[in-house]
């Protein structure tokens with residue numbers, strides 16, 4: 618149901634979209650990275666109107682961290698959300714997203730360390 622609603626939103630959006638950087642023209646019927654980029658683009662355009670909205674900051678961070686592997690890029694937004702008086706429920710979501718970013722950074726650092734150690738041996 619949510620997917621059909623999203624398809625409808627995207628179809629309506631495409632009729633009036635003139636932004637060259639918007640990925641709406643390359644959306645397929647199947648869920649894909651382009652859909653998450655489209656959703657990210659939509660949330661970003663709303664953030665231009667409401668830059669301090671904790672809900673929008675958390676939504677965008679979620680899309681970036683969970684679906685687009687852009688955790689590092691989401692850190693600034695998470696910090697901004699933290700300073701914008703989040704509710705208790707939002708604080709929990711913030712905490713989970715920060716943990717997820719932190720663990721993915723640890724994994725990246727560990728992989729890099731392994732790679733460097735391997736190169737040093739050769």
Ligand SMILES: [Zn+2]
Pocket residue numbers: 630631634635636639640641642
């Ligand atoms: Zn568009």
